[in-house]
Amino acid sequence: MTQSPSQSGSVIFRLSLMMFMQFFIWGAFFVTMGSYMLNIFSGEDGINSIIGSAYATHNWAGLLAPVLVGLIADRFFNAERVLAFCHIVGACVLWYASGVTDPGTFIWLMLAYFFLYMPTLALVNAVAFANIDDPDKQFPNIRVWGTIGWILAGFIVAQTVLGWVNIPLIEMITGEANAQATAIPLKMAAIISVIYGFYCLTLPPAPPAQKGEEFSVGNALGLDAVKLLTDRNFAIFSICSFAISIPLAFYYARTNDFVAAVQFGEQSASFMAIGQMSEVLFMIAIPVLLARMGVKWMLLIGMLAWTARYLLFGLFPSSASLVVLGIALHGVSYDFFFVTGQLYIDRKAPRHLRASAQGFFNLLTYGAGMLIGNYVLGWWGDSIQLDGSTTEGWLAGATSFWVMPAIFALAIAVIFFLFFWEKNGDAKESVAETEGPAPNLEASPA
Template sequence: MSSTTTIKVRLSVMMFLQFFIWGAFFVPMGGYLSELFKGRQGLNTIIGQSYATHNWAGLIAPLFVGLVADRFFNAERVNGVLHLVGAVLLYHCSTVAEPGTLFWSLLAYFLCYMPTLALVNTITFQHVESSERDFPRIRLWGTIGWIVGCLVIAESFFGLLPFPILPGIDHAGATSFPMKLAAAVSLIYGVYSFTLPPCPPGGKGTPVSIGKLLGLDALKLFKDPAFAAFAFCSFLICIPLAFYYASAFDYIGKVAFGEKAGGVMALGQVSEIVFMALVPFFFRRLGVKWMLLTGMLAWTLRYSLFGEMLSVPSMLVLGIMLHGICYDFFFVTGQLYTDRKAPAEIRASAQGLIGLLTYGAGMLAGNYILGWWGDHIALDPSTSEGWRVGAKAFWLMPAGIALIVAVIFAVSFRDHSADSKNPKNP
């Protein structure tokens, strides 16, 4: 095996471990919290605030990476330290039984984890020959890691076959075990990170600009009405997105699939892989506007299925498998659009700004709104009956938001200059 191939294998293992950790505990966390705080007043708010910790951390992560990792220390070493500390913090989270303490503990953990999402990309880009050819293949192992994490916790192969990796643990997703497992893997991964190829700080000695780190120098793009409409709708569509990450696992488990829920949820990532490969095909034929609009409308359809078809498991599975369209058609297309609209000197800042608006501000708002809405309609997510009574009202809320955003986008976005089928573009 050549040294180049060996490095790619090592980086693929890095990606697998990185996303195994996240998928193993983040997907079932809503179900665990609904059991842990069952009967507590404001249960939905507790769940929403707990999930919001990763968004708060996501807002801070670019500053950490830009101020510390890019300027003072090797990226692989920073990655190792953050995962070792994160292992301790995540294990601590698994022992906490008070909402306030859990919020701060999860926030502390995600302040360690979220910067590593950028670090693994930095490490990969520095050690591949062709970023366009090699990075997608390596990053694919991250999605596989997420899927395997879900299957291990569910002890089910996509809800179809038994996958008894955890003998003696029943319904592991509703317990603190996923956090403990992810903490153990984080410990192993932290040590492994120190064996990765060296990645010296690329920004050493360069002046610090908080505005550039947050992507604020890309605000000039807002002078273009089409880009402004795209950015505004990107923020808004992430409000309903938060409902899926925080509540879908618990919902489908309670109303249809029980302890197999994690395995069924993993079908969403399988769909993501398939549609990721199809993005170039559709991008050339549909163009930017229809790709983005299709992604938004897919969110409306998914939540409508969740709200109206809770007694039809196959429709719930369809809703989950729409993830490839929901995610790839909107977010991947949005990244391509941003890359084509932004001048070369601010492309990184533009991507950072969109990330700040979506996974930062948009999902942060969404997690607080879902908590408020769940408590407003008196949803009891800790029982099957509670979900059956409240599912329609709960899920049609984000479906409505997604539909309104799609209408706003359809009316306000007029830009064909970045379509790949436009002859002016490569």
């Protein structure tokens, strides 16, 4: 598809706005959902398990999203139309969920919502790739607007930019100063989701790419790449990727209410955005660092960043600077492990298995690993009787809650260090051809 400069600029703007709204919606309520649940379900038995189960819904949906996309969007309907349907219907579910006061009903509604939302993460990429001429150069510039959307959503919910500049839009409209403990983020996300859904109908077309082709569940889930596990280093990498994603769930589900309790109160969502800012900065540095350090040390540092972050949270909850440092380490933990891991897979897998291998990696990490992690964090929080609704409760329980995943992550890092011995050039030499597009770095920007 060749476009004139003016046409190309218009399309890039429209796709960038698409990506911005896609992640603004998710960032508007997901980061603060734990704080909201602590408020709305206060007094419920097993509140930590309730929070873990609610966050696990997006992992359940993520496991099956490739199947839904492969069955419907890739074969029967234009991606932008499926995108519109998912967001308009999803907005109704999200709005209804904002008025629910029963934990079980809320969890089922979030599961229904994420079954609609998670497939759209692949659909926005499909729309973008179908309408740009040079994906390697143009797509990163489009995708970064998703991260910007997530960051801005955090600022708006917190009604401040890191405590420096106040943006009291929500308070002006609703009169609510502490929005994150209310249903306002859910309602805001629902409203934007409706607007975004209708906007999707105006996007340039993305016809089904595999119309008429036979569908394979195994291929959609990346199970064709299982044969790569016969390679010892790839097997170690895969096992450690799955295992390290278990403690990762602790960060996504509980950091915001922890930070709100021990340091930044109603402004915590703004400070959580530091993690995304760090992610963008380290993303830029990855090519240089990877060339100098190699795959093993990049992956190992990413794992150790998990340990360092949780130790900072657990041992120094009263230090604002060290809590902020723990949040900022998200850029290291995410980029050094997940982005480097995706690049490693792209080098390691034969051309015909690269897409399946990336899907298999996502299945192990964002699917199975984090799914288990969300249930583990709920069980662990209830086991130590963590009271996450008060400052006193978090200060008393921080060490027990955060040191456990820190030790777990450290153990995985040690195993990886001892058994993963692939040299820098081995991955390239393992396949006959290394040309082709860069891997699709689709993931939560959180």
